[in-house]
Amino acid sequence: MRVNVLARASSRNAALRTGEWTACRRSFASLPKQRPAIAGQRHQRIQPQWQSRRWQGTAAAIQEAAVHDPNALSQEAIVENLDPAETARLVKIRNIGIAAHIDSGKTTATERVLFYTGRIKDIHEVRGRDAVGAKMDSMDLEREKGITIQSAATFCDWIKKEPDSVTGELKDEKFHINLIDTPGHIDFTIEVERALRVLDGAVMILCAVSGVQSQTVTVDRQMRRYNIPRISFVNKMDRAGANPWKAIEGINHKLRIPAAALQIPIGMEDGFKGVVDLINMKALYSEGDKGEIIRVDEVPSDLRDFAQEKRRLLIETLADVDDEIANAFLEERTPSPLEIKAAIRRATISLKFSPVLMGSALADKSVQPMLDAVCDFLPNPSEVENMALDRRRAETPVKLVSYNSLPFVGLAFKLEESNFGQLTYIRVYQGQLKKGSHVTNARTGQKVKIPRIVRMHSNEMEEVQEIGAGEICAVFGVDCASGDTFTEGKVEYTMTSMYVPDPVISLSIRPKHTKDTPNFSKAISRFQREDPTFRVHVDTESGESIISGMGELHLSIYVERMRREYNVEVVTGQPQVAYRETIQQHVPFDHLLKKQTGGAGDYARVVGYLEPTGQLGENKFEQQIVGGTIPEKYMFACEKGFQASCQTGPMLGHRVLGASMIINDGATHATDSSEMAFKNATQQAFRKAFMAAQPQVLEPLMKTVITAPNEFQGNIVGLLNKRNAVINDTEIGPEDFTLTADCSLNAMFGFSSQLRAASQGKGEFSMEFSHHAPAPMQLQKELVAKHEKERAEKNKK
């Protein structure tokens, strides 16, 4: 393998600058001689300083090779060639997120994780009687409402028993876990997106009664977007009606990930005592006041057959996704526990399988085996492929290697205002981040000093001097935007950022008392910086501030936070749907702006056409001027005019989607033409052409998932029919049904109270933006008429 790497790397050396290549070749020259074990032995004998310089050269050389052919080296090969001490550090790190449907028990489970790892001294419940609240829900609003609003990061050490690779004897191994607890409500989905963007693995929690729910499907999609391996944890095994097998079937069939249980329950509902570990065929009982003792015992005799059956199913499912287990299966040989574990790890990391564990966080049962599974089956940072684009080499993709001696590269994935200033969460992908060092923001080119580095423990922090590759930290005093890449300056890498969904709902907002305006502005600018799905703009006609976001709950939380954190009472308008405007026809234009009535005049002529792009996405501007009829500087002004027009569409003042403007001719005047004249002329031409191009109002359609007891199905279908919803799927279970429909957001205001009434409070629903579609003709007419009327009234004033 290594020889191939060398051959490929050297055949591409022409592109390297001579100095770099010489260093690179020197490092590579030593590579074939070093088998990992031998390298490790040599490593012991050389001087520490030398040693680190030598390894640094090797890693840099490896990265150089990867620059030229990102596929030249597998991640394993890179890791194999690295400093064994560094590899030993990495294999004990896990960066994981906990994500799930609303109220599945993410925060409750995280509280147990923190307790069992010794990070907190006592357990407090979400909405608990002691009114303290769970550690990870640190905001007052979260504790009052019992929901997670912001993701919270923490870290802990888990000591797990590992068999010695030589003797097989069990010994203590310490794993360092960086953990992010995420919210379940779709309104705060950006928190899940950005957490998953930087994590290496996840625990997907499911409710043992409800199984796969609507948000589980969303979270699954988000995990797929960032290739996140996951273990599944079926929680709430203590609840009446708990059925882990239904949840596992849901993972297999609804999420389409091969999944099998690694455990079976001992007792069910309020008799739930622990689990049988199917790999080692041992019973694990949770005992002690807070389930802190795991007593290992023989499998109860009444469960032996069932355990054997489920163990067989586990091996069969693995055989479908893992060659080694498939071979054992063909040879009619039962794989050993070590082989099964290794296969689960391989299949989980390669996203082919999800191992399923079960327990009850609230009843303090069987959480520790889930922690063991995090260490056993989720990848360490060196097992995850992270790519950046090298700007110095025409954006060539380059593999990042979680190695301390390489140049620092980190991604700012979350910003938060704290009492001590802006806190920026950073995932360090390679190199080290050191207090007092300087890093460069790849987007702005700005060099900034890192004054303080902390590790976050929910709302508390622990100051550190440096943070290693593959870890997560937060820094103070760094001005940047969410998603910015930071580098040491030696390399110019940028990383792609997370997916930010478009807001679907907006409302006008102003402070009740003018004296509060400065605080209002401060709050708005902070929220905007922290949350890319919270947008603010000023309506050009009404002069009102309009906030937009992911749903009513999202915006209402910000309104509440203004009151609590900034002492600002606000007045808000009715929530409005974020409509879009588009066109359906090709329309040519030839527009002349001419004001020449003495003194400096205005003159600009623009000729071209407006047409649909064919997709309801980005707008496009193109100039096809020949012979310089419009000089370049005026074309820039035309483009600005076009962009401004797309922000406030001619029909309703909402954003334009899918419009393409081409300017191919025009005229100027020696003295009266100006950039302003061309910008205005373009805007006027756009408006006229747009209105002639069969304009259309688009409305957001929401994928809506409703779950309720079967007896209310008729009522709920009736509610949806009244709203002209299109029902795509209905699934009827023994007690509950789940219905998936496309509904226009406009028709869904007030739906939650009607659903409550129609289902005696037992129905629940979630909504997520699906796509934009033309609004019904009647609604379009009403909206346009209303807009015209408002405009006329404002003009009168």
Ligand SMILES: Nc1nc2c(ncn2[C@@H]2O[C@H](COP(=O)(O)OP(=O)(O)OP(=O)(O)O)[C@@H](O)[C@H]2O)c(=O)[nH]1
């Ligand atoms: N019976 C039972 N209830 C549980 C269990 N785990 C959590 N709960 C309860 O379920 C409710 C929701 O728990 P949380 O931990 O806040 O759930 P979450 O997934 O973090 O919630 P969001 O972040 O708001 O989506 C709380 O009332 C918990 O006490 C469990 O194992 N058994």
